[in-house]
Amino acid sequence: xxxxxxxxxxxxxxxxxxxxxxxADRRAILVLAAGIVxxxxxxxxxxxxxxxxxxxxxASFVLLVMICERLGRMVPLRRRAAYERALAxxxxxxxxxxxxxxxxxGLINPTWFPPPTRILAGLWDMTVRYxxxxxxxxxxxxxxxxxxxxxxxxxxxxxxxxESHVLATISRVLIGFVLGSIxxxxxxxxxxxxxxxxxxxxxxxxxxxxxPKIAIxxxxxxxxxxxxxxxxxxxxxxxxxxxxMTINTxxxxxxxxxxxxxxxxxxxxNGWQMMRHVILPGxxxxxxxxxxxxxxxxxxxxxxxxxxxARQGVGYxxxxxxxxxxxxxxxxxxxxxxxxxxxxxxxxQWLQRRLMPWQR
Numbered sequence: 001x002x003x004x005x006x007x008x009x010x011x012x013x014x015x016x017x018x019x020x021x022x023x024a025d026r027r028a029i030l031v032l033a034a035g036i037v038x039x040x041x042x043x044x045x046x047x048x049x050x051x052x053x054x055x056x057x058x059a060s061f062v063l064l065v066m067i068c069e070r071l072g073r074m075v076p077l078r079r080r081a082a083y084e085r086a087l088a089x090x091x092x093x094x095x096x097x098x099x100x101x102x103x104x105x106g107l108i109n110p111t112w113f114p115p116p117t118r119i120l121a122g123l124w125d126m127t128v129r130y131x132x133x134x135x136x137x138x139x140x141x142x143x144x145x146x147x148x149x150x151x152x153x154x155x156x157x158x159x160x161x162x163e164s165h166v167l168a169t170i171s172r173v174l175i176g177f178v179l180g181s182i183x184x185x186x187x188x189x190x191x192x193x194x195x196x197x198x199x200x201x202x203x204x205x206x207x208x209x210x211x212p213k214i215a216i217x218x219x220x221x222x223x224x225x226x227x228x229x230x231x232x233x234x235x236x237x238x239x240x241x242x243x244x245m246t247i248n249t250x251x252x253x254x255x256x257x258x259x260x261x262x263x264x265x266x267x268x269x270n271g272w273q274m275m276r277h278v279i280l281p282g283x284x285x286x287x288x289x290x291x292x293x294x295x296x297x298x299x300x301x302x303x304x305x306x307x308x309x310a311r312q313g314v315g316y317x318x319x320x321x322x323x324x325x326x327x328x329x330x331x332x333x334x335x336x337x338x339x340x341x342x343x344x345x346x347x348x349q350w351l352q353r354r355l356m357p358w359q360r
Contacts, residue, residue: 188249248290
């Protein structure tokens with residue numbers, strides 16, 4: 001029986017190389033972290049941290065970014081989502097801590113830039129306090145709903161909700177957003193597939209788009225019998241959303257790959273089938289990108305309108321506290337605006353995931 005030489009199976013060097021890379025990343029992270037500590041400690045011990053505060057902050061931020069990049073390379077795939085969430089929420093928390101520290105050390109003027117703790121205290125006071133003069137509150141005192149429902153039924157609950165500044169702003173934004181986005185999407189689809197309509201309306205829409213929406217608000221007020229009611233506020237939001245959605249939808253439809261259109265025609269799709277199965281799904285990513293931009297524009301427009309002509313709404317109370325020189329509650333109002341923007345954006349993303357399951 002002859003001996004058969006068996007060649008050894010080569011062991012992949014990839015795990016070893018990955019381990020060496022992770023080791024190098026750990027060392028770099030330690031060096032960079034030590035650099036952040038050393039830089040700030042040297043400046044503090046020398047009594048130079050305050051004069052060179054912005055240099056120290058910017059340098060520390062650059063080093064922190066380098067640390068996070070190396071941490072990202074070490075994070076396993078199953079924990080990638082948690083790492084990205086930590087970055088998304090950790091950096092704002094770090095900014096707030098820096099803001100608090102800067103206000104307490106006098107790096108910024110706490111009179112006009114109060115620390116986050118004072119802003120949160122002002123937000124709490126706005127939340128629990130009921131203004132008897134204007135008969136309004138920030139969120140409508142939901143803790144009193146059982147009492148009012150037991151006494152007056154649904155009418156009592158509506159009385160509580162109608163006093164809410166937040167609900168007033170959200171209702172104006174959502175109604176205007178829906179009234180503007182649906183016609184804008186429909187007209188954008190028509191302009192995308194029909195060259196004649198596109199040539200007729202494109203220049204006009206481009207001219208109207210550059211107009212400041214708050215500048216046409218006085219004209220919009222003249223259209224309604226009650227110029228100080230809800231109609232003008234909602235209509236100016238709808239106009240801003242309509243222009244944006246028309247332009248974005250038209251761009252989305254025109255950007256569809258011609259191969260998909262040819263494939264639909266070759267399979268015998270009629271006009272409605274092409275619209276439902278090819279054109280709308282193909283333009284959907286751009287449409288939702290436009291919806292996010294339009295939603296932010298709607299928030300900006302309604303807050304500006306509430307600055308000028310409203311007796312209820314988050315914009316109104318923000319401007320009111322600016323007028324009476326109460327910066328804590330003014331910043332609290334701005335914080336509520338940002339929270340509403342984040343909440344509405346997450347709702348729009350949830351809707352996008354439901355309508356575009358193929359992107360999961």
